[in-house]
Amino acid sequence: MILFSLKSYFLKSKKKWLLTFLVMITISIVLKYNTGVFLPKGKDLLVWDYIFFSFSEPIVFLLLAPFMFTYLIGDIFTYDLKYRYLELIMVRANKRFQYFVSKVLIIFISSNLFSLCFLMSLFTCSFIFKMQLEGNYYYDVTIISLEISNSIVHTLIIQYILFAMFLTALGTFILAISILFKSSVYGFIGLAIFLQNGHNAIFNNNNAMFYSPFAQAPLYYHSPFFSYLSSDNTSTLSKYFTISYSLSYLYGMFLIFFLVGCIRFRKMNISSKGW
Amino acid sequence: MFKMQSENANFKKRRWSNLDNNNLVSLKNITKKFKDTIILKNINLNINKGEVVGIIGTNGCGKTTLLRIIMGFIYPCKGEVIINGNKIIPGCLGNLPTKVDALIENPSFLNQFTGFKNLSLLASIRNEVNSIKIKEVMRKVGLDPDNKKPVSKYSLGMRQRLGIAQAIMENPSLVLFDEPTNALDTDGINIFTNIVKEMVDKGTSFIIVSHRKEDIDNLCDRVYMIENASMSLYKN
Numbered sequence: 001m002i003l004f005s006l007k008s009y010f011l012k013s014k015k016k017w018l019l020t021f022l023v024m025i026t027i028s029i030v031l032k033y034n035t036g037v038f039l040p041k042g043k044d045l046l047v048w049d050y051i052f053f054s055f056s057e058p059i060v061f062l063l064l065a066p067f068m069f070t071y072l073i074g075d076i077f078t079y080d081l082k083y084r085y086l087e088l089i090m091v092r093a094n095k096r097f098q099y100f101v102s103k104v105l106i107i108f109i110s111s112n113l114f115s116l117c118f119l120m121s122l123f124t125c126s127f128i129f130k131m132q133l134e135g136n137y138y139y140d141v142t143i144i145s146l147e148i149s150n151s152i153v154h155t156l157i158i159q160y161i162l163f164a165m166f167l168t169a170l171g172t173f174i175l176a177i178s179i180l181f182k183s184s185v186y187g188f189i190g191l192a193i194f195l196q197n198g199h200n201a202i203f204n205n206n207n208a209m210f211y212s213p214f215a216q217a218p219l220y221y222h223s224p225f226f227s228y229l230s231s232d233n234t235s236t237l238s239k240y241f242t243i244s245y246s247l248s249y250l251y252g253m254f255l256i257f258f259l260v261g262c263i264r265f266r267k268m269n270i271s272s273k274g275w
Numbered sequence: 276m277f278k279m280q281s282e283n284a285n286f287k288k289r290r291w292s293n294l295d296n297n298n299l300v301s302l303k304n305i306t307k308k309f310k311d312t313i314i315l316k317n318i319n320l321n322i323n324k325g326e327v328v329g330i331i332g333t334n335g336c337g338k339t340t341l342l343r344i345i346m347g348f349i350y351p352c353k354g355e356v357i358i359n360g361n362k363i364i365p366g367c368l369g370n371l372p373t374k375v376d377a378l379i380e381n382p383s384f385l386n387q388f389t390g391f392k393n394l395s396l397l398a399s400i401r402n403e404v405n406s407i408k409i410k411e412v413m414r415k416v417g418l419d420p421d422n423k424k425p426v427s428k429y430s431l432g433m434r435q436r437l438g439i440a441q442a443i444m445e446n447p448s449l450v451l452f453d454e455p456t457n458a459l460d461t462d463g464i465n466i467f468t469n470i471v472k473e474m475v476d477k478g479t480s481f482i483i484v485s486h487r488k489e490d491i492d493n494l495c496d497r498v499y500m501i502e503n504a505s506m507s508l509y510k511n
Contacts, residue, residue: 004400011396012385084383088441091346091377092400096366266366270348
């Protein structure tokens with residue numbers, strides 16, 4: 001079942017992935033021209049500065065990642081249901097759980113692939129613009145990461161895990177909602193609510209970052225990085241909005257929606273007629 | 276005409292001798308309500324190996340719902356379904372029927388792929404049949420396995436043939452057919468009839484829901500009618 005689901009999903013969505021990669025390349029180029037917010041005039045942009053900056057840009061974690069990812073995986077359940085393909089699959093399944101787990105696995109693999117593709121598009125862009133690996137760093141995450149651990153790769157791995165985990169949790173939310181309502185529309189409505197909430201947390205009320213799923217993805221806003229940058233080092237946010245907090249938050253979110261989806265799928269009548 | 280009637284009589288005679296009273300499907304007091312409407316009430320049915328049972332009734336009387344309950348797609352409000360001695364439990368960690376295949380209403384496939392690719396993908400779930408067998412089944416239903424046309428360009432009849440092919444390719448012990456001859460031409464209907472007869476000879480059981488009197492008359496040992504949510508023996 002798992003192999004079938006993966007095979008049929010990636011065969012079905014080849015074009016979507018290609019389009020997503022093209023959008024990623026475009027956004028990467030746009031981000032390159034936006035680095036002026038931290039880079040002093042006349043200074044060279046370095047690869048690591050560019051990568052960490054890109055992952056922490058609101059256009060990426062508020063818009064590109066959630067919406068493009070939902071575009072990729074938003075219909076993994078509703079397509080099967082709407083076109084009555086689900087019946088052909090379930091006839092061959094021994095347990096409903098197999099089907100549900102195969103969909104969660106698609107989300108997990110897709111979120112990692114999405115993160116890798118984004119990284120790849122950033123590296124491609126840095127190669128095109130001939131950025132250097134070594135030199136003077138100007139982006140705070142890179143500078144602080146060197147101060148703390150002296151390892152940029154280690155910081156990049158943390159950023160990658162946060163980003164992929166964020167997408168996995170978000171994908172599981174979309175899956176659970178589409179199983180609950182037998183429609184993809186409600187997933188997008190949920191996404192819009194998260195966007196409003198994330199926008200408010202980033203731009204207006206930083207304390208709301210504790211509760212916003214979107215704010216968990218960028219490394220920039222986490223302690224120790226944010227505490228160095230914040231004028232108030234004693235604030236709750238500076239102290240407690242850590243990487244482990246975000247990982248626990250995203251894992252909890254994943255677990256809750258995994259259970260919601262699983263319980264609903266267990267009880268649902270498999271029929272496109274709405275009952 | 277006389278030859279065809281005689282063939283059917285021979286087919287039924289041969290088949291009755293094959294029935295060994297091995298119970299394959301057992302429905303006990305199945306009741307299904309949708310909101311306040313009772314769709315099926317206290318349905319009981321036993322089907323032996325190699326038996327063909329027909330179900331008739333008006334549109335919306337609950338025929339397809341009954342097939343969905345047997346497949347574990349829909350929970351009955353009351354009663355139980357037992358297939359091959361195993362109780363069907365639709366839940367996540369439950370127990371869905373094995374060795375049962377179905378063609379319920381109009382089949383739906385992945386439109387961008389060829390018929391062969393679609394069947395290969397579906398076969399990869401159970402991993403019981405290889406591409407040679409899939410090609411053989413496609414030829415049997417009158418489709419060319421090497422046809423590169425995507426399913427989106429198939430006619431309704433071709434889709435129906437592909438639907439029949441997916442239902443029989445894994446040698447199931449029970450096949451559920453819901454209006455199997457929909458959109459089929461005369462040649463397609465003959466092919467379908469021959470396939471059912473051939474598989475029955477090998478011990479496969481069928482539940483056929485059809486509006487076509489000929490399908491029911493030619494193939495079924497027993498015919499049940501669903502009327503006012505109840506099922507009664509219509510013809511034996």
